[in-house]
Amino acid sequence: MEMEVDFKKVRLIDQTLFLSYPGQIHQINSARMEHGWFLAFDPSMLDEQLKNILDQCLSEIILTPLSPEQSTGLCISMDNLFAIYNDPQHMFRQAITQSMVTALIYQLASIYLSMERFSLIRHSARSIEITKAFKQVLRHHLKTIRRASELAEKMNITTSYLNDTVKAVTGFSVTYYIQQEMMREAQRLLYYSSLSVKEIGNTLGFEDEKYFNRLFKKVIGISPGAFRKKATN
Numbered sequence: 064m065e066m067e068v069d070f071k072k073v074r075l076i077d078q079t080l081f082l083s084y085p086g087q088i089h090q091i092n093s094a095r096m097e098h099g100w101f102l103a104f105d106p107s108m109l110d111e112q113l114k115n116i117l118d119q120c121l122s123e124i125i126l127t128p129l130s131p132e133q134s135t136g137l138c139i140s141m142d143n144l145f146a147i148y149n150d151p152q153h154m155f156r157q158a159i160t161q162s163m164v165t166a167l168i169y170q171l172a173s174i175y176l177s178m179e180r181f182s183l184i185r186h187s188a189r190s191i192e193i194t195k196a197f198k199q200v201l202r203h204h205l206k207t208i209r210r211a212s213e214l215a216e217k218m219n220i221t222t223s224y225l226n227d228t229v230k231a232v233t234g235f236s237v238t239y240y241i242q243q244e245m246m247r248e249a250q251r252l253l254y255y256s257s258l259s260v261k262e263i264g265n266t267l268g269f270e271d272e273k274y275f276n277r278l279f280k281k282v283i284g285i286s287p288g289a290f291r292k293k294a295t296n
Contacts, residue, residue: 079128147160215237264276
């Protein structure tokens with residue numbers, strides 16, 4: 064399957080795990096799937112520990128290759144989950160379904176975190192922890208906290224320490240991530256809302272429409288108006 068997630072191209076191949084965050088925009092460009100599973104679930108089904116794990120994943124698009132053994136095991140779990148879900152006569156259907164979904168997502172999180180840990184092996188656990196906490200705080204407080212200094216204060220560390228740590232782990236600065244997150248939200252609003260470009264800028268805290276337009280073009284490559292026209296045609 065070839066698709067776009069938040070306007071970035073993603074290709075799913077055999078034995079691949081793809082996890083999508085709430086709020087992301089998807090568009091399927093082409094699909095020739097012989098067999099696969101799609102599972103949509105309400106985040107409220109998950110316990111706090113698991114929600115926190117998923118919330119702190121560093122990647123914006125989680126696309127992870129699976130070993131044959133992992134793929135087989137997950138398919139068996141999905142088969143069993145589907146059978147219970149489709150059996151209205153099962154006495155404890157809802158409770159079992161919820162428990163099986165939680166167990167399955169823990170398995171998926173374990174696979175992803177193992178891959179993530181391997182790729183970040185040269186960094187200290189403290190640096191990874193700070194970077195994950197930063198990404199989490201940014202996602203949750205984008206509309207109220209937009210400066211590196213404010214994020215650092217929220218995390219009880221200095222701005223320079225936060226920026227040095229994030230850049231060491233990811234290769235990008237705190238400002239880069241703030242701009243990316245803001246412009247990603249702007250893209251979503253341009254795509255699915257009827258708000259004007261000026262109103263979208265105001266929603267994201269930009270009082271100067273021209274500055275918002277310049278930053279959008281710098282990050283995305285085209286103006287907000289041109290993006291909306293292209294995305295909605």
